[in-house]
Amino acid sequence: MLLKVLPLDTGDAGTQRCRLGPGLMASLGLRIGSPVHITISGGECLCTAWPRSDQADGFLQLDTKCTTKDLKAINFNNLSVSLEQIKAICSQKLKGVRVNVVVQCIEVKKHSSGFIHDLVKEMLRGMCVARQYIVDVSHLKTQVELILIEHIDPFCTDSGFITSKTSVNIGEIKTLNNYRCELQKSPSILLGGLEDVCASLKEILSLPLRYPETLQKLGLSYPKGVLLIGPPGVGKTMLVRNVVMEVSAALITVNGPVILGSRPGESEENLRRTFKQASEAAQEGPCVLFIDEIDSLCPRRAGSTSAPQNRVVAQLLTLMDGIGSDARFVIIGATNQPDTLDPALRRPGRFDREVIIGVPTLHQRKSILDVLSSKMSLSDDVDFVALAEMTTGYVGADLSALCREAALQAILRGSQDSQSQKIDMKHFLEALKKVQPSCLRSSIGLTDFKPISWDQIGGLEDVKLKLTQSIEWPMKFPEAFIRLGLSRPRGVLLYGPPGCAKTTLVKAAASSSHCAFLSVSGADLFSPFVGDSEKALAQLFRQARACAPSILFLDEIDSILGSRSDSRAPHSVQARMLSVLLNELDGVGFKVQERRGTQRESCHLEGSTEFQQEQQMDCQEVCNQDVMIVAATNRPGALDSALLRPGRLDQIIYVPPPDMEARLAILEICTKRMPLESDVCLKELARQTILFSGADLENLCKEAALSTLQEEGMDASSIKHRYFIKSLQSMTPSLKGQQIDHYQQLFTS
């Protein structure tokens, strides 16, 4: 039999009564006013049984004055209760209870604790309570809102009545806000790869809380502010929420747009109110005032001309100075553009510490992936180390998007053969194609190209080897590089006559290594505004460093950069670009905010496989921290000599015009998809095409095929040798012997 739950009569509110039909009361053996225990909507509730005044069975009305914490719904719409959920309990009179009290505001807690005892005792009289139950007395409209029952005496009973003889002990008095904060404590968010930052933040927050005497003895003032700096999506906001939750502090968030009002002075008022709220909360326990996107609230005053904006900044500064050293609240600001902040904000006393969260490194990516996938069902072939290596430049948000995408792929694919809903490595690889790293999204250098394998380039074996050495080996054999004290070359310059596959070589190198690949040409960089081009180049380098290891490809570098010895235009854009590039390649250092994951110590036992894997990852990281520049030009003479010294573009590779064997290989690759007559002798062709570049040879094959179609009609089935000879006669090589000599002597003399 099911009982329909009806809303409570207004007269019964706050009486702890539940109204049952007389038949049900008789069957449960209940007397008038005897206690019942009701399990309803996820929680439990203690009531006293009373017959319905209309004596109808089949309905239940209950007053939720005394419930457990997890009872959620207060209005039980369309709810039914089965008989098993209602139990009669026998209760005795209690000797004593210990309670915690939740009051409305902090003043009550301070001033009238003696009176609260009388109040609480009076409120509890006649009630039936049990351990860990909450008595809601807010309907009485006094200062006391809730009474939490902690202990009851005698200990062995589960529940009992409080009479006038029951002694009431008050343990703790909290305010309603504090209590709600504690309730909201959801299962903590796991963070991957932010342990050290997390620890330092936790230290700042918990020091004043745990060792207040020590700090006072040392005459220390508490740290007041922390500025979190990091690119978008690395988890700044999440970090703060996590830390706040762990030290169980109250969190007050400030959003720029909410603070800013339209009336003059409104924004300042909002700001003051928020700070007041924070300091009130801080009187009860640690409190964090979190200002997200602080750059929107506090931009540089010098640059802006708007007076209201400046007033807000000034107000914020004043408020931050006004925090007393006894107030236990910490301001945490988060931004991704620390340069746009007002400099006055970034000094000790305001933001004492600046914590930089960089784009995650390999280790951090692995731990982020581990954390993200902890709730996913994965098949055994998913290799997170490989995945972490592939996801250079991905931040936490990207990685979570990746995992989501992979799960989606699994669902979409899984519906076709729905035996096991598990996420495979192939789902991750599929997702990897769709999710681009967010730090590259706005970059000018991001290019989409068709991957090319080394085999698609004929000849040039030693050039290929050199390129693999400098690009692929540091990625694949990092421990060998470390062992021999080798470092990865900073830059590679490819030079050689036009049409000899310089660009194609770089493409092949990029597709064979799992690097982020950025490619720029002059068109991307040059701008009509003075200084804009340099800024764009510097920005490009910053992005490339953020997702290191990465390859930055500058095609036709001679047109982007001039030579300083070129006296025609001493202060041209090209010269300025050159100086930027030289600095970026081998400058004093990087900007502070580009710092990435700190040095970590390994605590694994030596010899285990995990340790070896860790070590491999360590090597990988040490070896591949930098951006590698690959430049290509066919006018190496026009380059500045400073660019060509070791440490900048230290590998200078000559891409020669194809020799006899290379030409044969190129011809073979070009004619792979062409039906050739048996009389075609590619060797013979290769011998005759001295000074032909790769592009020329490709053109030759195209010409031969075209003339076949022209001569034999559209249904020609194969290309004869004479067409090759014919097109060969009509073509002249694009390279000249003199030109090649010039290239060869350039860096040898």
Next chain:
Amino acid sequence: MSKPALMSLHQALKRSFHSLEQNHKVWNSVLEECVPLMGSLGNLAEQLLALNGVQMASTPLARFSDLQDRLRCKLLVAVDTILDKLADKMCSLQKVRDAVGNQVTAAFQVYEQHADTLDLTTCLQRSAAAPSVADMLEWLQDAERYYRQQYLRRKALLQALKPGELSDLQNAHRRWEALATPEREDSVSDTLFRVSFFMDSP
């Protein structure tokens, strides 16, 4: 049988209702007496506020150097007197509350004693002359709760008054009046009307 049990329970209920009737009159009269007291408390607060606001030095009374302090002292003494009187009233309210509370507890104890012999149907039986036992117990409990809540809230209001916060003091009588819950008060009177036949029956 349950007859003698029911009889004794009815007797207990009758006693309780008689006591309730008397106490209710006392309660209402005490509350009425409180209203002018609260009013004069508000007046005194207003006078204190005015005293704080006035610049004594710029009035012709500047010659009486400690006039302001004396006035303040006088007003504060008056406030104290009124608060004392209110405390007395609260005492009588508490007495009413305790008397009703004891009677109701006694009635419930009698019910508890005879609960084994009284089955639920007997308790739920209503007649033209007498309401059912369950209803009467409920009404008694409601009345007791009414007194307790009223006493609690009025006491809390008086406790929250502080000499420093004059505007609070000034508004106290308004808040005092807002504490009254006429519908609950009416329900107590209704209860007394409903049981009048029962009380008169031998």
